[in-house]
Amino acid sequence: MSTPLPVDHLVIGSGFAGLAAAIKLDEDGERDLVVIEKGSDVGGTWRDNTYPGAACDVPSQLYSFSFAPNPDWSMSFSPQPEIHAYLQRVAREAGVLDRFVFDTRVESARWDDDQQRWLVEVTGPTGPATYAARTLLSGAGGLSEPKLPEIEGIETFQGDVFHSAQWDHDVDLTGKRVAVIGTGASAIQLVPELQKVAGHVDLYQRTAPYVLPRHDRRYSALEKAALRYVPGLQKLYRTAIYWGRETYVPAFTLQPKIAAPAKKMALDNLKKHVKDPVLREKLTPTFEIGCKRILISNAYYPAVASDNVELVTDPIAKITGSGIVTADGTEREIDALVVATGFHTTDIPIAHAITGRTGRTLAERFAEHGMSAYKGTTIPEFPNLFMMVGPNTGLGHSSMVFIIESQVAYIRDAIRQMRTNRLATVEVKEAPTADFNAGLQKRMKRTVWTTGGCASWYLDAEGRNTTLWPHATFTFRRLLSRFDLSAYTVTGETAADETTPSREAAHA
Structure with a gap:
């Protein structure tokens, strides 16, 4: 194993989730971060899915970052090349690309209790490397690993x-x-x-x-000019679409x-x-x-x-x-x-690579408890691990970017509180996690995803819906509006933590 490179925050993936996390942490002054990306560019799903006709089924004005509005969408529903170009532009203008490591795959991430860090082994163009990260943010997503059908021959x-x-x-x-x-x-x-x-x-x-008509239209030059120059108009568009979807x-x-x-x-x-x-x-x-x-x-x-x-x-x-x-x-x-048979959504591959404090992988925990997390973001046994687009955060009606921004806000507040209170680790407790998910599954029994008479990729092998959020999205945002430290077991920093060299110093 190579000598670990110390880093405060390591982010997996550079789609909407990973990019939002990198930009917002950078804005908070948390600049000692690395984003590991298996592809050669930012974009995630919107980089990889280039099949003919690929486009979004959520309106463009809502399927974009609230902090990076785009007045130049050509259509009310964006085609894949435009979404990818949008993410490339946002990353470039945010000035964070110098901390992105492309064409590199996470092989394993193991929590080291002695160092109180995540030891993350990666393989890239120059060979293997290891990072020692204070926090690990997974933005791998649920639609990142294609699923092939098990058909004879x-x-x-x-x-x-x-x-x-x-x-x-x-x-x-x-x-x-x-x-x-x-x-x-x-x-x-x-x-x-x-x-x-x-x-x-x-x-x-x-x-x-069920296939509904696609009420798509092309934006005129006049409309795009108005979206660019009329104060508040684009926000008004976005707000109207949001509440219509709710x-x-x-x-x-x-x-x-x-x-x-x-x-x-x-x-x-x-x-x-x-x-x-x-x-x-x-x-x-x-x-x-x-x-x-x-x-x-x-x-x-x-x-x-x-x-x-x-x-x-x-x-x-x-x-x-x-x-x-x-x-x-x-x-x-x-x-x-x-083969258009979807993705590994209820058995996410990244879960097999992450080993927590007790020595078992995230996949092994999910196999016992079902794929579940506290507020879709943190999991007992896995200190300082934050999942974006985690269990029960998917939507059947609106924009996942809204969910992602809500989770990123929660993670930012967690890291602020860790700084303020000089905490080395935060690990969500079992009881609030169990209570949260019991409430979710109780609510889920009333939904059309359970009572509607179908089998879908929303459900796991036990018939549990572990993918979707069964409430309004504003409810999710309210729940994640602040990091509730009382739900977590914490440990304080040691003298060693305070004197750990920065990544820049380690490279010097």
Whole structure:
């Protein structure tokens, strides 16, 4: 092991979460920080997901940092290249990129009780290195590790195969026979683009989603100028969109029948674009709206109804070297396979790499207790560890950037209190953690995600919803408005802590 490089704060990931943490800690004067990023640039999900048609399904004015408004969005719903460019610009203008370490992967992070630091082993272009960090902030996210389906024979397929989140732009699909497995948020965006160029598309559907019309529009030059120069206008846009989105919450968490107008809109959208009654029946969801993620698209249904697309609802039995065999024995020959089967959300890979005070990994704790945290951010046994976009912080209706900024505010206050009170460690207690999650799961039993009659990636193997927040987002922000030190076990700094050399000194 290399000699550990001391650092106050080590951040994993440079998507919205990691970037927000780095910028805000830097503003607080916490400049001794390192951001470890496995990719070659900032952006996280919005750097990696470059499939055709990739775009956000939350309006641009809300899906951006409150502290870095952007008057130059081209559309009311931003395409992927614009979101990535936005994050690049924000990082550059904030002046924090000198502390980002790219093309480097976290191999392990282990809490050392003697040093009261996280020993984080990484591997990058120059080889392995180790950091000794006072705090560890995970911004790895729940949509960062693509999930491949466990289908017999998939490894034997001789054609091109790739996940939607790892799109191979070197493969020309023009005129090809392409299969797409999955009908989630990524699939409904890429299928219309594939339909335009492929010779034939087989779309394998396990569950039909609800698809609402996408009320997208292009901003005019005059409107963009007004957003830039009229004081308060962009904030007004953002506020109106935010509260409009919050009106969805009761339908998700209290009474699904409130969503009847949205359900009718989705079914009308289907009826409008799919005239074939047999195909329409296959595309009609069999659960309550909101139980699975509600999707938005104006192009999906017309694409599926086109002559060169076949919707396949028979289960996949196996994959051969040249095609896909369904349970009825039919084999469909293909040239390329696109897997749009989502991500590891209830078994996040980073949890296997983090070992806490008791010697067990975060994944092992989650296996015993279910994936859970205190206020979605801290976990017993893991001192000075802060998870952004942690358990039960996901949303089915609004912008994750709002959740991220709420968590970053909580973490900033934690670090301020550690400085003020000369604390070496803070570790959330078991009792408040258990109480918090018991309340969450009790509330979850009333939500459409539990009662709506579907199986979804929101649920873990035990049927618990460990991914979503079952209240309004302003409730989450209020809960994380200050760091509640009374919920934590703390230890004070020692003389050694006070004299530990800075990272800059260690490099000198």
